[in-house]
Amino acid sequence: MNTRDLQYFVALVKYKNYTQVAKQFQVSQPTITQAIQRLEREFGAPLVRKDRVHRDEMITRSGRLLYANAQLINEKIELTHKEIRRANQKQIRFGMPPIIGKLYISKIVSEFSRDLLSRLKITSVGSHELLNQVRNGKIDIALLGSTAPINEPGVFADLIATRRFGVIVSTANPLAQRDQVSFKELANERFISFDQQYVHQAAFRAYCTYAQINPTVAMYRIPNISWIKELVRQDIGISLMVKDAVANEPGIKLVEITDPLPERFYISVAIREGYVLSADEQDFLDRLRKLPIKN
Numbered sequence: 001m002n003t004r005d006l007q008y009f010v011a012l013v014k015y016k017n018y019t020q021v022a023k024q025f026q027v028s029q030p031t032i033t034q035a036i037q038r039l040e041r042e043f044g045a046p047l048v049r050k051d052r053v054h055r056d057e058m059i060t061r062s063g064r065l066l067y068a069n070a071q072l073i074n075e076k077i078e079l080t081h082k083e084i085r086r087a088n089q090k091q092i093r094f095g096m097p098p099i100i101g102k103l104y105i106s107k108i109v110s111e112f113s114r115d116l117l118s119r120l121k122i123t124s125v126g127s128h129e130l131l132n133q134v135r136n137g138k139i140d141i142a143l144l145g146s147t148a149p150i151n152e153p154g155v156f157a158d159l160i161a162t163r164r165f166g167v168i169v170s171t172a173n174p175l176a177q178r179d180q181v182s183f184k185e186l187a188n189e190r191f192i193s194f195d196q197q198y199v200h201q202a203a204f205r206a207y208c209t210y211a212q213i214n215p216t217v218a219m220y221r222i223p224n225i226s227w228i229k230e231l232v233r234q235d236i237g238i239s240l241m242v243k244d245a246v247a248n249e250p251g252i253k254l255v256e257i258t259d260p261l262p263e264r265f266y267i268s269v270a271i272r273e274g275y276v277l278s279a280d281e282q283d284f285l286d287r288l289r290k291l292p293i294k295n
Helices: 003-015 018-025 029-043 061-085 098-111 114-118 127-135 198-211 225-233 279-289
Strands: 092-095 120-123 141-146 155-170 190-194 216-220 239-242 252-257 264-272
Touching: 003 018, 003 029, 003 061, 018 029, 029 061, 092 127, 092 279, 098 141, 098 225, 098 264, 114 120, 114 279, 127 141, 127 155, 127 264, 141 279, 155 198, 155 225, 155 279, 190 198, 190 225, 190 239, 198 239, 216 225, 225 239, 225 252, 264 279
Parallel strands: 092 120, 092 141, 190 216
Antiparallel strands: 141 264, 155 239, 155 252, 155 264
Protein backbone atom coordinates (compact mmCIF):
# COMPACT_ATOMS: atom_id res chain seq x y z
CA MET A 1 0.00 0.00 0.00
CA ASN A 2 1.24 3.47 -0.89
CA THR A 3 1.10 5.66 2.21
CA ARG A 4 0.67 8.75 0.03
CA ASP A 5 -2.65 7.23 -1.14
CA LEU A 6 -3.83 7.37 2.47
CA GLN A 7 -2.85 11.03 2.68
CA TYR A 8 -4.84 11.77 -0.46
CA PHE A 9 -7.84 9.88 0.94
CA VAL A 10 -7.78 11.69 4.30
CA ALA A 11 -7.71 15.02 2.46
CA LEU A 12 -10.59 13.92 0.22
CA VAL A 13 -12.72 13.07 3.25
CA LYS A 14 -11.93 16.51 4.67
CA TYR A 15 -12.58 18.58 1.52
CA LYS A 16 -14.94 16.26 -0.41
CA ASN A 17 -13.48 17.72 -3.58
CA TYR A 18 -10.99 16.00 -5.90
CA THR A 19 -9.80 19.27 -7.44
CA GLN A 20 -9.04 20.82 -4.06
CA VAL A 21 -7.09 17.75 -2.94
CA ALA A 22 -5.08 17.71 -6.18
CA LYS A 23 -4.28 21.40 -5.70
CA GLN A 24 -3.13 20.85 -2.10
CA PHE A 25 -0.67 18.11 -3.09
CA GLN A 26 0.23 19.77 -6.42
CA VAL A 27 -0.71 16.72 -8.49
CA SER A 28 -3.28 16.11 -11.22
CA GLN A 29 -6.87 15.20 -10.43
CA PRO A 30 -6.50 11.77 -12.16
CA THR A 31 -3.68 11.04 -9.67
CA ILE A 32 -6.14 11.41 -6.80
CA THR A 33 -8.75 9.31 -8.59
CA GLN A 34 -6.24 6.52 -9.24
CA ALA A 35 -5.11 6.58 -5.60
CA ILE A 36 -8.69 6.08 -4.41
CA GLN A 37 -9.17 3.24 -6.87
CA ARG A 38 -6.01 1.53 -5.58
CA LEU A 39 -7.30 1.77 -2.01
CA GLU A 40 -10.68 0.34 -3.03
CA ARG A 41 -8.92 -2.61 -4.65
CA GLU A 42 -6.70 -3.03 -1.58
CA PHE A 43 -9.66 -3.18 0.84
CA GLY A 44 -12.14 -4.77 -1.56
CA ALA A 45 -14.85 -2.23 -0.83
CA PRO A 46 -16.13 1.06 -2.30
CA LEU A 47 -14.82 4.01 -0.32
CA VAL A 48 -16.32 6.88 -2.33
CA ARG A 49 -19.79 7.00 -3.88
CA LYS A 50 -19.79 7.72 -7.60
CA ASP A 51 -22.68 10.14 -7.20
CA ARG A 52 -20.89 13.48 -6.76
CA VAL A 53 -24.11 15.47 -6.32
CA HIS A 54 -24.51 14.78 -2.59
CA ARG A 55 -21.06 15.88 -1.36
CA ASP A 56 -21.89 15.41 2.33
CA GLU A 57 -22.64 11.72 1.71
CA MET A 58 -19.89 10.90 -0.79
CA ILE A 59 -17.86 8.77 1.67
CA THR A 60 -19.21 5.26 2.27
CA ARG A 61 -19.28 3.53 5.67
CA SER A 62 -16.18 1.57 4.62
CA GLY A 63 -14.58 4.87 3.72
CA ARG A 64 -15.36 6.32 7.13
CA LEU A 65 -13.83 3.27 8.81
CA LEU A 66 -10.66 3.65 6.73
CA TYR A 67 -10.55 7.38 7.44
CA ALA A 68 -10.52 6.85 11.22
CA ASN A 69 -7.55 4.50 10.99
CA ALA A 70 -5.78 6.36 8.17
CA GLN A 71 -5.50 9.44 10.36
CA LEU A 72 -3.70 7.41 13.03
CA ILE A 73 -1.45 5.77 10.42
CA ASN A 74 -0.51 9.12 8.89
CA GLU A 75 0.27 10.57 12.32
CA LYS A 76 2.48 7.56 13.14
CA ILE A 77 4.30 7.86 9.81
CA GLU A 78 4.91 11.58 10.31
CA LEU A 79 6.19 10.93 13.84
CA THR A 80 8.47 8.19 12.52
CA HIS A 81 9.89 10.58 9.90
CA LYS A 82 10.72 13.06 12.67
CA GLU A 83 12.33 10.40 14.87
CA ILE A 84 14.48 9.10 12.02
CA ARG A 85 15.60 12.62 11.10
CA ARG A 86 16.72 13.07 14.73
CA ALA A 87 18.32 9.63 14.99
CA ASN A 88 21.86 10.87 14.52
CA GLN A 89 21.48 13.88 16.78
CA LYS A 90 23.07 13.57 20.21
CA GLN A 91 20.60 15.90 21.89
CA ILE A 92 18.36 14.35 24.56
CA ARG A 93 14.93 15.97 24.70
CA PHE A 94 13.87 15.73 28.32
CA GLY A 95 10.99 17.24 30.28
CA MET A 96 10.17 17.69 33.94
CA PRO A 97 7.72 19.97 35.79
CA PRO A 98 9.13 22.72 38.05
CA ILE A 99 8.32 20.90 41.30
CA ILE A 100 10.10 17.71 40.24
CA GLY A 101 12.93 19.85 38.90
CA LYS A 102 13.48 21.19 42.38
CA LEU A 103 13.67 17.64 43.72
CA TYR A 104 15.92 16.23 41.06
CA ILE A 105 18.04 18.91 39.40
CA SER A 106 20.87 18.94 41.97
CA LYS A 107 21.10 15.15 41.88
CA ILE A 108 21.04 15.09 38.07
CA VAL A 109 23.90 17.60 37.99
CA SER A 110 25.94 15.60 40.52
CA GLU A 111 25.22 12.14 39.05
CA PHE A 112 25.64 12.83 35.31
CA SER A 113 28.72 13.76 33.33
CA ARG A 114 29.14 17.31 32.06
CA ASP A 115 29.12 16.00 28.49
CA LEU A 116 25.73 14.37 28.97
CA LEU A 117 24.28 17.41 30.73
CA SER A 118 25.38 19.66 27.86
CA ARG A 119 23.26 17.59 25.48
CA LEU A 120 20.08 17.81 27.54
CA LYS A 121 17.34 20.00 26.07
CA ILE A 122 15.07 20.49 29.08
CA THR A 123 11.41 21.48 28.85
CA SER A 124 9.90 22.60 32.16
CA VAL A 125 6.09 22.85 32.13
CA GLY A 126 3.26 21.10 33.97
CA SER A 127 3.03 17.30 33.90
CA HIS A 128 -0.22 17.40 31.91
CA GLU A 129 1.47 19.30 29.08
CA LEU A 130 4.61 17.14 29.29
CA LEU A 131 2.49 14.01 28.89
CA ASN A 132 1.03 15.46 25.69
CA GLN A 133 4.51 16.36 24.43
CA VAL A 134 5.78 12.83 25.04
CA ARG A 135 2.76 11.43 23.21
CA ASN A 136 3.13 13.70 20.16
CA GLY A 137 6.91 13.40 19.91
CA LYS A 138 8.00 16.88 21.03
CA ILE A 139 10.04 15.35 23.86
CA ASP A 140 11.26 11.78 24.28
CA ILE A 141 11.79 11.27 28.03
CA ALA A 142 9.98 12.94 30.92
CA LEU A 143 9.69 12.87 34.68
CA LEU A 144 6.00 13.31 35.43
CA GLY A 145 3.96 14.02 38.53
CA SER A 146 0.48 12.55 39.03
CA THR A 147 -2.03 11.66 41.74
CA ALA A 148 -2.11 8.01 40.63
CA PRO A 149 0.20 5.67 38.70
CA ILE A 150 0.15 6.72 35.02
CA ASN A 151 -1.75 4.41 32.69
CA GLU A 152 -2.16 6.35 29.45
CA PRO A 153 -2.43 5.03 25.87
CA GLY A 154 0.68 5.63 23.81
CA VAL A 155 2.94 6.16 26.83
CA PHE A 156 5.03 3.76 28.93
CA ALA A 157 5.53 5.05 32.49
CA ASP A 158 7.62 3.57 35.28
CA LEU A 159 6.84 4.70 38.86
CA ILE A 160 10.05 5.61 40.70
CA ALA A 161 8.96 7.58 43.81
CA THR A 162 6.02 9.03 45.75
CA ARG A 163 5.65 12.16 47.88
CA ARG A 164 3.09 13.38 50.42
CA PHE A 165 1.09 16.58 50.02
CA GLY A 166 0.92 19.20 52.73
CA VAL A 167 -0.42 22.71 53.24
CA ILE A 168 2.08 25.56 53.08
CA VAL A 169 1.45 28.70 55.11
CA SER A 170 3.29 31.89 55.96
CA THR A 171 5.18 31.82 59.24
CA ALA A 172 3.04 34.87 60.07
CA ASN A 173 -0.16 32.82 59.67
CA PRO A 174 -1.69 31.36 62.88
CA LEU A 175 -1.65 27.93 61.19
CA ALA A 176 2.16 28.06 61.34
CA GLN A 177 1.87 27.36 65.08
CA ARG A 178 0.61 23.88 64.23
CA ASP A 179 2.32 20.81 62.78
CA GLN A 180 -0.85 19.09 61.59
CA VAL A 181 -4.30 20.08 60.41
CA SER A 182 -7.39 18.34 59.06
CA PHE A 183 -8.58 19.60 55.69
CA LYS A 184 -12.04 20.36 57.07
CA GLU A 185 -10.47 23.00 59.33
CA LEU A 186 -9.36 24.88 56.19
CA ALA A 187 -12.88 25.58 54.92
CA ASN A 188 -12.57 29.35 55.52
CA GLU A 189 -9.00 29.70 54.26
CA ARG A 190 -8.04 31.30 50.95
CA PHE A 191 -6.11 28.86 48.75
CA ILE A 192 -3.69 30.06 46.08
CA SER A 193 -2.98 28.09 42.92
CA PHE A 194 -2.00 28.64 39.30
CA ASP A 195 -3.50 27.30 36.14
CA GLN A 196 -0.68 24.88 35.24
CA GLN A 197 -0.80 22.90 38.51
CA TYR A 198 -2.94 20.09 37.07
CA VAL A 199 -1.74 17.46 39.56
CA HIS A 200 -2.17 19.75 42.56
CA GLN A 201 -5.61 20.81 41.36
CA ALA A 202 -6.71 17.15 41.17
CA ALA A 203 -5.38 16.47 44.68
CA PHE A 204 -7.00 19.66 46.00
CA ARG A 205 -10.39 18.63 44.61
CA ALA A 206 -10.03 15.18 46.17
CA TYR A 207 -9.27 16.65 49.61
CA CYS A 208 -12.17 19.12 49.33
CA THR A 209 -14.56 16.34 48.35
CA TYR A 210 -13.41 14.15 51.21
CA ALA A 211 -13.70 16.98 53.75
CA GLN A 212 -16.95 18.26 52.16
CA ILE A 213 -15.73 21.85 52.00
CA ASN A 214 -15.65 24.50 49.30
CA PRO A 215 -12.95 27.04 50.24
CA THR A 216 -12.11 30.18 48.28
CA VAL A 217 -9.51 29.61 45.57
CA ALA A 218 -7.49 32.36 43.92
CA MET A 219 -6.22 31.04 40.56
CA TYR A 220 -3.35 32.94 38.95
CA ARG A 221 -1.77 32.79 35.50
CA ILE A 222 1.80 32.92 36.70
CA PRO A 223 5.00 31.24 35.43
CA ASN A 224 5.85 28.76 38.18
CA ILE A 225 5.46 27.68 41.79
CA SER A 226 8.04 30.22 43.02
CA TRP A 227 5.37 32.89 42.59
CA ILE A 228 2.88 30.80 44.56
CA LYS A 229 5.37 30.44 47.38
CA GLU A 230 6.02 34.17 47.41
CA LEU A 231 2.28 34.92 47.72
CA VAL A 232 2.08 32.42 50.58
CA ARG A 233 5.17 33.95 52.19
CA GLN A 234 3.41 37.35 52.12
CA ASP A 235 0.39 35.67 53.81
CA ILE A 236 -1.93 36.38 50.85
CA GLY A 237 -3.25 32.83 51.25
CA ILE A 238 -2.23 29.20 51.73
CA SER A 239 -1.57 26.46 49.18
CA LEU A 240 -1.48 22.70 48.71
CA MET A 241 2.06 21.65 47.90
CA VAL A 242 4.37 18.64 47.72
CA LYS A 243 6.48 18.60 50.88
CA ASP A 244 9.88 18.61 49.17
CA ALA A 245 9.00 21.67 47.07
CA VAL A 246 9.25 23.93 50.13
CA ALA A 247 12.26 22.46 51.90
CA ASN A 248 14.40 25.18 53.50
CA GLU A 249 12.10 27.99 52.32
CA PRO A 250 12.39 30.99 54.67
CA GLY A 251 9.09 32.47 55.78
CA ILE A 252 7.11 29.35 54.87
CA LYS A 253 6.03 26.35 56.92
CA LEU A 254 4.52 23.09 55.69
CA VAL A 255 1.69 21.73 57.86
CA GLU A 256 0.90 18.03 57.52
CA ILE A 257 -2.61 16.96 56.53
CA THR A 258 -4.15 14.43 58.93
CA ASP A 259 -6.97 13.23 56.64
CA PRO A 260 -6.65 9.49 55.86
CA LEU A 261 -7.20 10.18 52.15
CA PRO A 262 -4.30 8.39 50.43
CA GLU A 263 -3.55 11.23 48.01
CA ARG A 264 0.10 11.19 47.08
CA PHE A 265 2.31 12.82 44.46
CA TYR A 266 3.55 10.03 42.19
CA ILE A 267 6.79 10.56 40.25
CA SER A 268 7.23 8.48 37.10
CA VAL A 269 9.67 8.39 34.22
CA ALA A 270 7.87 8.14 30.88
CA ILE A 271 8.68 7.50 27.23
CA ARG A 272 6.52 7.12 24.15
CA GLU A 273 5.39 3.58 23.37
CA GLY A 274 7.33 2.24 20.41
CA TYR A 275 10.10 4.82 20.69
CA VAL A 276 13.56 3.27 20.24
CA LEU A 277 16.00 4.88 22.65
CA SER A 278 19.55 5.70 21.57
CA ALA A 279 22.37 4.30 23.69
CA ASP A 280 22.81 7.68 25.41
CA GLU A 281 19.07 8.00 26.05
CA GLN A 282 18.93 4.48 27.49
CA ASP A 283 21.86 5.28 29.78
CA PHE A 284 20.17 8.53 30.85
CA LEU A 285 16.89 6.71 31.52
CA ASP A 286 18.59 3.96 33.55
CA ARG A 287 20.40 6.54 35.67
CA LEU A 288 17.19 8.49 36.28
CA ARG A 289 15.57 5.35 37.67
CA LYS A 290 18.47 4.84 40.09
CA LEU A 291 18.78 8.39 41.43
CA PRO A 292 19.01 8.31 45.24
CA ILE A 293 15.61 9.88 46.01
CA LYS A 294 14.00 8.57 49.18
CA ASN A 295 10.23 8.18 49.28
